[in-house]
Amino acid sequence: MGVTALCPGTFDPVTNGHLDIIERAARRFDAVVVGVLDNAAKQPLFPVEDRVRMLEELTRGLAGVEVDRFSGLLVDFAKRRKVDVVVKGLRSEADFAYEQQMAQMNRHVGDVETVFLATSPTWSFLSSTLVKEVARMGGDVSGLVPPLVATRLAAALGAGR
Ligand code: PNS
Numbered sequence: 441m442g443v444t445a446l447c448p449g450t451f452d453p454v455t456n457g458h459l460d461i462i463e464r465a466a467r468r469f470d471a472v473v474v475g476v477l478d479n480a481a482k483q484p485l486f487p488v489e490d491r492v493r494m495l496e497e498l499t500r501g502l503a504g505v506e507v508d509r510f511s512g513l514l515v516d517f518a519k520r521r522k523v524d525v526v527v528k529g530l531r532s533e534a535d536f537a538y539e540q541q542m543a544q545m546n547r548h549v550g551d552v553e554t555v556f557l558a559t560s561p562t563w564s565f566l567s568s569t570l571v572k573e574v575a576r577m578g579g580d581v582s583g584l585v586p587p588l589v590a591t592r593l594a595a596a597l598g599a600g601r
Contacts, residue, residue: 442470445555446523448514450477451491452484453589455571457563459498461529462505464557471504473521478511485572485596498586515550526554531564572597 445465451458451474465472474495478488486494488509499505510517518526526546528539536556543554566584575581575593582590 443525444471444473444521444523445469445525445527446473446475446514446518446521447527448475448477448510448517450479450482450484450568451495452482452486452568453491453571453585453593454495454498455563455566455568455585455589456583457529457531457559457566458568459586460560460563461527461557462499463502465527466499466502466505469504469525469527472502472506472527473523474499474505474507475514475517475521476507476509478509486592490592494589494592497588513549515546515552518546518552519550524553526552528554528556529559530556531559531566 447462447465449458462472462474476488476491476495484491492507492509495507499507508521514526526543528543530536530539539554539556546552546554571581571584572593576597581593585593
């Protein structure tokens with residue numbers, strides 16, 4: 441039986457950094473579930489349906505990758521989808537401090553293991569929050585997100601202005 445990995449996140453919006461981790465996970469595991477968090481309390485710019493659709497389009501060419509959404513606890517979703525391991529990217533020591541805490545909690549609460557992949561140096565400064573801030577203030581986000589996401593960002597922010 442193959443090993444299934446879960447790449448979870450808010451993906452508001454998906455960046456080149458996220459896609460790098462998903463692609464690397466797809467090369468090393470037999471199947472990958474990309475889990476998009478549906479949590480209105482986070483007040484995302486993009487509704488969960490849009491975040492899922494963008495990820496589906498961007499991962500279409502990747503064998504064994506499937507996009508799904510979840511709400512509630514990650515460990516419950518991991519059990520439901522029968523994933524073997526959670527995969528997260530680590531950009532920095534600051535990420536490590538937070539991610540280690542979450543990994544330990546997920547192990548405690550649901551016996552779910554987490555594997556960390558070091559973020560490619562090209563993307564270690566990248567976050568969805570900063571991408572949105574730059575785009576909101578008229579900066580150029582091409583090269584940080586796929587063209588599809590840049591277009592959707594411009595439309596979403598334009599509509600809100
Ligand atoms: O892209 P993000 O926002 O860094 O992803 C965070 C995410 C979705 C992985 C995390 O918030 C999460 O797992 N949320 C689900 C709720 C949960 O299980 N909380 C306890 C984690 S210890």
